[in-house]
Amino acid sequence: MRWRFLICALSVLVGCSTRNSVLVNNQGQEMTCETSGAGFMGAMSTYKTQQDCIAEAEKRGYRVLSETK
Numbered sequence: 001m002r003w004r005f006l007i008c009a010l011s012v013l014v015g016c017s018t019r020n021s022v023l024v025n026n027q028g029q030e031m032t033c034e035t036s037g038a039g040f041m042g043a044m045s046t047y048k049t050q051q052d053c054i055a056e057a058e059k060r061g062y063r064v065l066s067e068t069k
Contacts, residue, residue, distance in 0.1 A: 017043035019050040023062035031062055 018036040025031075033053035037046040054064060 017046045019046055019067070021050065021054055021067045022065045023054065023057045024065045025061045025063075030065070031057055033057060 016036065016038045019034070021033045023031045023033065033050055035046045035049045035053065037043050037049075
């Protein structure tokens with residue numbers, strides 16, 4: 001039982017997250033927002049950083065073409 005708990009705990013701490021979004025503007029120019037993080041806190045900050053990047057690009061006239069999580 002202890003081994004199962006230890007394996008689960010380590011999986012949460014050492015996991016990683018990568019997000020990638022391609023945005024395009026009216027002139028057809030593409031821009032990529034790509035973020036990555038490791039561990040639980042890294043995965044959480046990846047989402048926020050990705051959303052901030054997309055929001056900044058949308059202010060400049062870009063729109064999301066595709067997203068991968």
